[in-house]
Amino acid sequence: MKTIAIIGAGLGGLSASIKLASNGYNVHVFEKNSHTGGKMMPVNIGSYHFDFGPNTMTMPEVFDGVFEEAGLNPRDFFEWTRIDHHTRNIDYNGESFMMSTNQEDMMNELKKLDPFAADHYPAYLREIERLYLLSKNSFFPRMFTSIGDYLSPGLFNAVLRVRPLEKMNHFHERFFKHPLLLKAFNRYSTYIGSSPYLSSATFAMIGYLEMVQGVYYVKGGNTRLAEGMELAAKQLGVHFHLNTQVKQVHIDEKRAKKVETVDGFGLPVDNVVINGDLLDAYPALVEEKHRPSMRNKKIEASSPSISAFVIMAGLSTRLKELCHHQVYFSKDYTKEFETLFEGQWALDPTIYISNSSYTDPSVSPDGDNLFILVNAPPISAENSISEDEYKTIIYNKLEAHGLPIREYLVEEKVIGPNEIKQRFHAFRGALYGISSNSLKNSFLRPSNQSKDIANLYFAGGSTHPGGGSPMVVISGKNVAEKIIERDA
Known part of the structure; x- marks a missing residue:
């Protein structure tokens, strides 16, 4: 053996x-x-349970397949919950829209903000499905050791067909005009620790996972x-x-x-x-x-990917404004990414909040368990900022959106790039290794x-x-x- x-x-x-x-x-x-x-990583503080990450789960068949190929039933080990109306997106001016796998509801949301997007959404879904299927069949199952591995005729053709030279933001501008919609769909670049203005349109396929296949949560x-x-x-x-x-x-x-x-x-x-x-x-x-x-x-x-600044906040109440996933965007998204990849902290950051107790109260019986995440630059000698200072910026912004976190705060833990580096042996605190x-x-x-x-x-x-x-x-x-x- x-x-x-x-x-x-x-x-x-x-x-x-x-x-x-x-x-x-x-x-x-x-x-x-x-x-x-x-x-x-599980983080338990008092009666509050937090998932350090990831908070948004997709492709359940990949995880189930690990068990099934070993002759095991995944349902003997964990249970999925599908979240159809999964992410509320809020812009700096209060405009918002809810992402959903329900196509009728999505069309109604899009019509309110952007008739152009509503007209082009079916074409968007077809294109991201094409990108996903090409990637799934040609890239995911293979191991690549050199550029030569890409040069076989079939695979090279597949590379050319996944829009490698187009930037994600440019791709999304084909289908969406409203600034909030562009921000919401461009945010998929952060799933790979990169900028939508620099990373390939290929990664727009992530939209297929969330908008068609669905977003999931593991019970408990x-x-x-x-x-x-x-x-x-x-x-x-x-x-x-x-x-x-x-x-x-x-x-x-x-x-x-x-x-x-x-x-x-x-x-x-x-x-x-x-x-x-x-x-x-x-x-x-x-x-x-x-x-x-x-x-x-x-x-x-x-060139490392972005890092993260995370606040895990246990509240004494449940805020009616919150669902399971929500994002509060910066006013100037382009500037935010320029700032991050220049190695500096964004002073008007986009803030993601996961509140898994909205779907599963058992993980936080006494109030909301808010996992608050802000993109951070990888660690360098020139970009330090005090934890309290940045936490204040985040809480102030959320209060301006009607979320008085500090008023109901019972438990709190902060994890920033330095702890990410130390705890997970992450190069310069980056979440995804090299940026894309x-x-x-x-x-x-x-x-x-x-x-x-x-x-x-x-x-x-x-x-x-x-x-x-x-x-x-x-x-x-x-x-x-x-x-x-x-x-x-």
Whole structure:
């Protein structure tokens, strides 16, 4: 029986562990934190439960497939709730509209704001479905190691057909004219940590997931999904080493031979999967001499994605203005992204709020559990801002929109870029590794397999196929399938 070490118990690591264990491998998962799921981290303060992330779930079939392919019933581990009217979008001037998978309701919402958008919405849905199906069939299931992998006739044709050279904002201007609608649909770029004015129109396919397939929530909190994956992995024989940090992956003759933890435990291995931010984990775990294709200078020159400033606020009441998901936009969205990617904090930030107790009061029986997220720049020496100062900016803006958070505040916890960097080993606190603001970083993200070490693999949002929980799960599955294929 071959031994696999998976470093990091995020969704990619969990996905890989289930696939590998169900195919007869001896799998050991090492995780520095006390929980599995990575950024899908539970935070419990008093009677309030928060999902640190992600809060918006799509592509349930990807998660269910992990269990089903292992011969397990996902409903034995967690339960989905579909949210049809899922996101209320509010502009700086109070204009708002609700996103919904109900097409009749969406058309009515669009007609109020933008007759042009109402006329063109059916064409928009057809185009994002086309983008999604091309990506799903051509890119998601594959592992790419070089530009040459894209040059086969069929795949190269697929690349050309997903609008790689068009920017997301330009694409959306084909279908929407009202400023609020453009902001709402352009926000999909933040799901991959990028700017809608720089990232490829390809990622507009995210709209298909939310506006057609639907937005989901896991009953009891989205973190139940990670808990279910951990339980399934244990049932299949996976060994978990929580609160255990790996110190080094030992390399000999261009192969990983052993994983060593900080407390001196050593595990001889046949393959290693690093499930974490590649830009941080790879240089931390593998000596530079063994990775000539990914030297420290190259890593340090990388352009990281955005980070986040998060407030988890437990209230003594339920605010009637709130639903499950809502976004309060800045006045100048273009300037906000320019500011962020210049490395500075936005002083008029767009604010996302998840209030999962709206759908599931059991997770917060005494009042709203508000997960308040603002995009933040990656960490640099020039962009520090005090936690209290930025929290005040956010609360003041929400109060101007009729949300008196401080008046009803019972519990509060703040997590910013520095804690994200420390807790999740995230390069400069970035949520998604390298940004997708360039064509190269959109379509040639770091490979899932080391170019220098034959049996070392990578899973997670910083590698192919990219950020977002479903993509991370797919990356873990792709890596596991590659290992199984090579051993066949």
